[in-house]
Amino acid sequence: MKRFINSTVVFTFVLTVALSLTHVETAQAEEFFNIEDGSLARPVGYREWVYVGTPLTPNDMNDGKAAFPEFHNVYIDPVSWKHWKKTGEFRDGTILVKELVGVGSKAAVSGRGYFQGNFVGLEATIKSKKHFPKEPGNWAYYSFSTPDHKTLTTSAKAFPKEACNSCHLASAATDWVFTQYYPVLREGMGTGEIAAGGKNSNLD
Ligand code: HEC
Numbered sequence: 447m448k449r450f451i452n453s454t455v456v457f458t459f460v461l462t463v464a465l466s467l468t469h470v471e472t473a474q475a476e477e478f479f480n481i482e483d484g485s486l487a488r489p490v491g492y493r494e495w496v497y498v499g500t501p502l503t504p505n506d507m508n509d510g511k512a513a514f515p516e517f518h519n520v521y522i523d524p525v526s527w528k529h530w531k532k533t534g535e536f537r538d539g540t541i542l543v544k545e546l547v548g549v550g551s552k553a554a555v556s557g558r559g560y561f562q563g564n565f566v567g568l569e570a571t572i573k574s575k576k577h578f579p580k581e582p583g584n585w586a587y588y589s590f591s592t593p594d595h596k597t598l599t600t601s602a603k604a605f606p607k608e609a610c611n612s613c614h615l616a617s618a619a620t621d622w623v624f625t626q627y628y629p630v631l632r633e634g635m636g637t638g639e640i641a642a643g644g645k646n647s648n649l650d
Pocket of ligand 1: 543
């Protein structure tokens with residue numbers, strides 16, 4: 447009888463641990479964003495997500511007036527990155543953040559070039575059937591940037607599809623995302639690898 451009780455206690459304990467682990471797993475699979483009454487709260491913590499690349503369209507290569515003259519540092523949430531590596535697809539619930547960084551300097555001891563200065567803006571795109579059933583591809587687009595480039599708004603409303611979605615639909619390589627400019631996403635696409643910095647690397 448004692449033995450029976452002991453094993454029941456152990457079994458219950460193991461079950462509880464297993465259930466709480468499942469819960470953690472489910473919680474992680476949830477969204478890395480918060481939309482309330484149609485407004486997206488400014489994402490936080492994204493510099494600790496997975497960094498995928500930095501396009502740059504500087505003013506002096508665009509007649510002095512590039513539409514986006516800054517560096518664009520792009521990040522993906524870690525659960526969507528895991529899904530991307532496994533399947534080569536963006537899961538429902540993906541968020542990509544694009545942090546704008548001004549060109550700070552054009553010369554360094556290493557030579558002439560473009561070097562990152564200050565953070566000047568923040569944009570985001572989210573794929574969600576639940577939140578955007580009518581947007582093409584279920585992608586919606588947001589900006590938290592302000593005209594003075596020194597502050598960010600605390601929340602934002604999605605842009606109409608003509609402002610953002612249409613160009614992404616027409617020209618992005620994979621499911622509305624410009625993966626052609628993000629080497630980390632290209633390397634990791636559907637490879638199922640840990641992608642820690644190269645195959646057969648002892649960092650894997
Ligand atoms: C004329 C085409 C065009 C329009 C319009 C456009 N984008 Fe983009 N967007 C791009 C290109 C090209 C990239 C990748 C290269 C870069 O960042 O310069 C990009 C990248 C992004 C990314 C990074 C993730 C991804 O999908 O690649 C976000 C976030 C983003 N844009 C938000 C917006 C928002 C918000 C708007 C509307 C205010 C917008 N875009 C309008 C062309 C466009």
